[in-house]
Amino acid sequence: EVQLVQSGAEVKRPGESLKISCKASGYSFTTSWIGWVRQMPGKGLEWMGIIYPGDSDTRYSPSFQGQVTISADKSISTAYLQWSSLKASDTAIYYCGRLGLGDGSRGGFDYWGQGNLVTVSS
Amino acid sequence: QSVLTQPPSASGTPGQRVTISCSGSSSNIGSNYVYWYQQLPGTAPKLLIYNNNQRPLGVPDRFSGSKSGTSASLAISGLRSEDEADYYCAAWDDSLSVLFGGGTKLTVL
Numbered sequence: 001e002v003q004l005v006q007s008g009a010e011v012k013r014p015g016e017s018l019k020i021s022c023k024a025s026g027y028s029f030t031t032s033w034i035g036w037v038r039q040m041p042g043k044g045l046e047w048m049g050i051i052y053p054g055d056s057d058t059r060y061s062p063s064f065q066g067q068v069t070i071s072a073d074k075s076i077s078t079a080y081l082q083w084s085s086l087k088a089s090d091t092a093i094y095y096c097g098r099l100g101l102g103d104g105s106r107g108g109f110d111y112w113g114q115g116n117l118v119t120v121s122s
Numbered sequence: 123q124s125v126l127t128q129p130p131s132a133s134g135t136p137g138q139r140v141t142i143s144c145s146g147s148s149s150n151i152g153s154n155y156v157y158w159y160q161q162l163p164g165t166a167p168k169l170l171i172y173n174n175n176q177r178p179l180g181v182p183d184r185f186s187g188s189k190s191g192t193s194a195s196l197a198i199s200g201l202r203s204e205d206e207a208d209y210y211c212a213a214w215d216d217s218l219s220v221l222f223g224g225g226t227k228l229t230v231l
Contacts, residue, residue, distance in 0.1 A: 037167075045159070045167065045210050061219035080208035095166055102172040106214035108157040110178055112166035 002026040004034075004096050004113035011119045012086050015099045019082035022096030029077040030054035033099035035109065036081045038068060040092045048094075050105060051079060058104060086120045093117050125150065126211055126223035131171045133229040139199040144211030146192050150221055154214040156194040158187055161225075170209075171196065196212045198228075206221045 007021045024034065035050030049060035052074040060070070072079045079096055094116045097109030129144040134140040146152065158171035169178055171187035174194065186197045194213075198205055211223040 044225040045161075045212075045222040047212070047222060059218070060185075062217060063219070097167075100177055101169065101176075102157060103155050103214070106154060106220065108169045108172040108212070109159075109167070110169050110172075112168070115166055 002098065002111045004098060004111055006094075006096060006116045007118040009119070011121070014043070014086055014088055014120055014122055016120075017082070017084050018118065019080050020094060020118065022079045022081075024077045024079070024098065027098070027100075030074050031071075032052055033105050033107075034072065034079045035099060036068075036079075036095060037095045037109070038064075038092045039115075040053055046070065047051050050099060053077075053079070056120075061119070069075035077085050084116075088120050088122075091116060091120050125215065125221050126213065128209075128211060128223035128226045130224065131227045131229065132197075134201045135231045136201055136203065138201045139197060140201055141198075142196045142209050142228070142230065143209075144194045144196070144223050146187075146194075146213060146221075148192060149217070150192075150213045150215040151189065151194055153190040155215070156187065157188050157212040158194075158196045159210045160205075160213065161210065163207070167210065180214055201230055203230045 033050045036048040038046045048064045051058045055072045066080040098111040100110035102108040155173045159167040161167040174189040175187045215221045
């Protein structure tokens with residue numbers, strides 16, 4: 001059974017760094033793209049970027065390029081999303097998802113993590 | 123403001139057929155596949171339709187997708203109370219990113 005299990009909720013101060021994780025199981029981690037989606041409070045979905053763990057090929061949305069870093073450790077089947085300096089506007093739920101259906105790296109997320117609530121407040 | 127435009131709300135009564143539209147441009151829907159997601163309150167999204175009109179295993183055939191030119195639609199037939207959710211369309215855009223629509227809140231009256 002495919003599962004994506006995300007790390008728990010986080011409360012941080014502005015300016016702090018953060019790295020959240022998404023542990024995959026039940027499929028070959030290195031042969032599927034995995035990505036991140038942001039959902040700000042009461043708002044819609046935003047595609048942030050994706051990574052192919054097999055060769056670490058990483059693609060970012062222009063809206064998030066330079067704002068976050070996506071990485072993966074294939075030895076433990078885990079993808080990461082990190083910030084070097086959080087802002088209050090980063091407060092959101094962050095979902096990881098596996099790109100498993102459709103047009104490769106442009107395809108659909110067929111499995112999702114449960115979401116990470118990140119709260120940034122002074 | 124999303125580049126993929128969806129109506130903010132839609133509604134129907136049990137058993138009815140409802141459609142949700144998604145309007146884009148030649149740089150996204152017009153030249154790439156469309157995907158549809160359902161998000162029940164307080165849960166992660168779920169893929170309903172991929173490649174314009176394909177259903178993942180386990181998605182009921184009450185859900186169907188179509189695309190014409192730079193627009194796409196999601197149809198739900200035999201509406202049920204459990205279909206009450208937010209629905210999002212998505213498509214790759216030539217700006218090198220997937221775009222999501224703003225979402226449509228479906229209410230089952």
